[in-house]
Amino acid sequence: MKIISCTNNVSLSKDIAKKLGKKIVDTKITRFADGEVYVEINENMRGQDVFVIQSTSTPVNDSIMELLICVDALRRASAKSITAVLPYFAYARQDRKVTPRSPISAKLFANLLIGSGVNRILTMDLHANQIQGFFDIPVDNLFAAPTFVSHIKKYIKSKNIVCVAPDVGGVERARAIGKRLSADLAIIDKRRSGPGKSEVMNVIGNVKNKTCIIIDDLVDSGGTIVNAATALKNKGAKDVYAYVVHGVLTGEAVKKINKSKIKKFVISNSILNDKKIGRSAKFQIINVGTLLAEAIKRISISKSVSKLFK
Structure with a gap:
């Protein structure tokens, strides 16, 4: 199991890694002068189960793009599986059409995650539970x-x-x-x-x-x-x-x-x-780091996540 942290809410990522007894993978995430994101993973990811932690809060769109590029880098590095850990899931309030000719942005975000190569989603307290149905991959929705x-x-x-x-x-x-x-x-x-x-x-x-x-x-x-x-x-x-x-x-x-x-x-x-x-x-x-860390641990060893809430 490997833990990668994007740049949004690094302190939570560090806390999760510490509770799992893991070191965060050496990853270089920078931006070019025009704002483009560049990701470079400095460790071997071949055959690894990787958990990428990124809270998609402000700046929302920058955080999402950073996550997608990181996932693409992992896929091209032959990672065995990629789980996107989203403590906060952006665009969750846009889960349906409220007016004519309006988008369903939560579904678009789901499509982007799947298209980038994500194999599983781990998130917490989705604003609308039906967003889980926007994915054709497993979604674990934790509760605080x-x-x-x-x-x-x-x-x-x-x-x-x-x-x-x-x-x-x-x-x-x-x-x-x-x-x-x-x-x-x-x-x-x-x-x-x-x-x-x-x-x-x-x-x-x-x-x-x-x-x-x-x-x-x-x-x-x-x-x-x-x-x-x-x-x-x-x-x-x-x-x-x-x-x-x-x-x-x-x-x-x-x-x-x-x-x-x-x-x-x-x-x-x-x-x-x-x-x-x-x-x-x-x-x-x-702190919800303990909850997220326990869920990551259970996913990595194929144990039930739902038992955390019984």
């Missing part, structure tokens, strides 16, 4: 839920917890975590009052005097989750926490969250956010 549950049990001592889905699409995720915590479920019903106007939030479920934990797979601009926290507090919630797998955090997201009614905002390190967050006491980053 067990990591979140352990963290909640350790740091949130309240016995009156409600898991909150920020929208109808997130109900399954919130319910799964709520079941492990023996907690109730609440749902935020989002409705726009008009074109371009702010969202009206209605809370379905009893949250009065309870500790609310908003569960979401990703947060981008931060507007929805901040408004959800306000709606919960207005309904009498005692404290509001947020547990989010992928902290995309674009624009003023960090500033919004710092000013919000959220007591603690917990994200995984699937996306590198250290510089964005700075020294903010409201944010906490939890």
Whole structure:
């Protein structure tokens, strides 16, 4: 087994390699003056099972192209198998046509990965589970839920917890975590009052005097989750926490969250956010390197990955 790290989120790659007791393959990844990516692998890859780690977050398109070129280099170096490890899967929100003449970009990304020579995908908390069907190769979709549950049990001592889905699409995720915590479920019903106007939030479920934990797979601009926290507090919630797998955090997201009614905002390190967050006491980053390393180990020895979540 060989571990290769592309340049997006190198710290997570190093942590995964360390937990596996492996050294990251000596790889030279540079860019020409016009921005073209150049990859040179300085070790023999012939007959090896290779895991290429690349989180496809900002800069999204550069990260994707870097990954594809690295995979092409491995294929031409006669690697036995190539697994693309994507802690964050880009374009996952574009999984269907929402308007006429619009693309299905998640499917395009899947085609690019397969076309480059990838044999297997390992990712975490896909925004839409049906994206697995875009591939004709094995896809292992890991879940951060067990990591979140352990963290909640350790740091949130309240016995009156409600898991909150920020929208109808997130109900399954919130319910799964709520079941492990023996907690109730609440749902935020989002409705726009008009074109371009702010969202009206209605809370379905009893949250009065309870500790609310908003569960979401990703947060981008931060507007929805901040408004959800306000709606919960207005309904009498005692404290509001947020547990989010992928902290995309674009624009003023960090500033919004710092000013919000959220007591603690917990994200995984699937996306590198250290510089964005700075020294903010409201944010906490939890490591999913152990989860990814264990999944890689199981894939390499042909053991069940699904047993990680039973």
